Amino acid sequence: MKKDTHPEYHTIKVKMTNGDVIEMKSTWGSEGDQIALDIDPTVHPAWTGGNTRLMDTGGRVSKFKAKYEGLGF
Numbered sequence: 352m353k354k355d356t357h358p359e360y361h362t363i364k365v366k367m368t369n370g371d372v373i374e375m376k377s378t379w380g381s382e383g384d385q386i387a388l389d390i391d392p393t394v395h396p397a398w399t400g401g402n403t404r405l406m407d408t409g410g411r412v413s414k415f416k417a418k419y420e421g422l423g424f
Contacts, residue, residue, distance in 0.1 A: 367391045
């Protein structure tokens with residue numbers, strides 16, 4: 352392999368939205384840097400299985416359902 356083609360892999364601190372700080376390996380920043388997350392797996396519905404509401408802006412969802420209602424989805 353060529354030298355100096357891969358980024359440095361080191362330990363950083365990640366501050367979660369609830370204030371917890373964890374250490375993990377990353378290529379971001381430099382050794383010991385801290386990054387603060389706006390959204391993290393402890394609160395995001397995609398990871399927690401929370402319910403989300405589908406907003407029907409301008410009737411788009413209703414229009415889509417009406418267009419494809421005969422297909423049996």
